[in-house]
Amino acid sequence: NAGVTQTPKFQVLKTGQSMTLQCAQDMNHEYMSWYRQDPGMGLRLIHYSVGAGITDQGEVPNGYNVSRSTTEDFPLRLLSAAPSQTSVYFCASSYSWGGSSYEQYFGPGTRLTVT
């Protein structure tokens, strides 16, 4: 299994540009999430999905859109990039929603710079 994969690894955007960060997992996980991590900070949840066709907002959703048309893929769209969105973006997936035994698998991250 490749686990959770993210593309691209690095991206530079100009203010106002849009782009899509790709995330895919091959573990047949129902649950997927997007986090952002600013320098020296912990991760903050942007959006998450509990299955194909179902998404919801996390802690910092403004400026981002998501969709989940398949179990495997969970792309994150930046509508109009702003310098405040300069960050490292992590995608994660998990088998279970809650419960006592729970583990999230994280991708390697996409490092985004908005100038």
Added chain:
Amino acid sequence: DAKTTQPTSMDCAEGRAANLPCNHSTISGNEYVYWYRQIHSQGPQYIIHGLKNNETNEMASLIITEDRKSSTLILPHATLRDTAVYYCIVRERNAGNMLTFGGGTRLMVKP
């Protein structure tokens, strides 16, 4: 309000045990304690979790105090590859697919 409090940084000698403390004085009965770590520039990695009993796996041991207000993650024989930021996370059983990451403890394993 942060649910957990961890020291900002710690050092440990290679080959020795690394003991990382975490305070979670407001933890409720249905909340679990999870530990993740993040090696530089990589995505976080799950280590271990527990409710009230001590837990051990191939990576680490988790010791939770009887009153559940604090816990300690133990890496029994730290190696240089264990240098990372370690996050202690308190999460409800039915909190779903969300992890709230605080600042964590930056562990530096030194030769």
